[in-house]
Amino acid sequence: MSLRDQVEAHLPGVLADLTDLVAVESVSADPSRTAEVERSAQRVVQLLADSGCPDIRVVRANGGAPAVIGRFPAPEGTPTVCLYAHHDVQPEGDLNGWRTPPFAATERDGRLYGRGIADDKGGFAVHLAALRAFGGRPPVGVTVFVEGEEEVGSPTLAQLLEQHHDELAADVFVITDSTNWAVGEPAFTTSLRGLAGFTLEVRTLDHGLHSGVYGGVVPDALTTLCRLLATLHDDHGNVAVAGLGTVPAPALDYPPARLREESGILDGVEWIGTGSLVERMWCKPSISVIALDATRVDQASNTLLPVARAKISARLAPGDDAATALTALTNHVNDHVPWGARVTVSGVEVGESSVIDFAGPYAEAARAAFAQAWAAEPVFIGQGGTIPMVAEFNDSFPNATILVTAVADPDSRAHGSNESLHLGDFAAACLAETLMLNAFAQIA
């Protein structure tokens, strides 16, 4: 049987196992469901065992969530490939937003719906499909590494990579946790933006004051905060913070109609920023105000507010160092706070960006395998989002080839309600990975 036929023969079983895995509510952000995260790690162990993996263990660092490492030793003279995915998922959010129960995988119109089905249990299922297509005897060494805390920012990943460096070491890392360019069009992700977030507090008074008596001379904290927030962008909506970098954009046309459809932007509302759409989304920084603390409208009185807070989320250009960017942001805030108000920055969080060099014989073989499996040339894309673990892999294994692949497509709604997997794309991803491992065996 050809590899293509093998993949096809194993698909129904893999999809059944994916459905079982989705039923485990492995929400890593929810302390009441840590037992579910443990249970999903155990399911991953079982599925690897069912796929012929001879060496499996559950590992964790510093009380972090359980990760699973499964190893297939490399046949003489062949490289080792580490296949990454994560078994934890985002919270399901408001159940009213779901058309079908989030933890009961349901097929509708060629897509399978469920929390984590694309991000990233589907990524793990691709690895299972490839291993099964080879009857549990892959032609190269394979290490499967399935993390359990990606959705909470991989807090102990650096330690895991250090403690298990030798077991995880590989010639190629395949990180199946990104998004394809479109249904039917695969992508390799070659850049990711970084993240710098913080909470900004502005204080003008030590207690609220009558707005009639003192208004006009005493600044209220919320107006002061709004004026400060307004300095973060220029009139076009470009980030106006000195010291944040940008990188050149790929010549890729993101159709504005597609962005309109995907984003649900309201009629008449304009895009912000300048440059091509992919430049703005992947290559330049962005700053968003994601939360605000002030008096609720229904509890308002005619009072000058003494304090107001905003939570800021900045995305950083690929290659920009997160700590340096954070300093630029806090310097900007301190330099631009109006009227001598007190400003404090707290709750800092950062995630490193990545620039992935797609080059060398493994990358070339992967490109060819994907083109064959999908019958479409892969597209090289950036991501506006941040996957800090890609930077961790890059740092820990600087000489390895890193390939960031995907099962999700732009309609997958990872992290949102009605998350889904396109079944045709899933089959293509399974075949692509299988052909790719086969091709790697020819590279000494």
Ligand SMILES: [Zn+2]
């Ligand atoms: Zn993910």
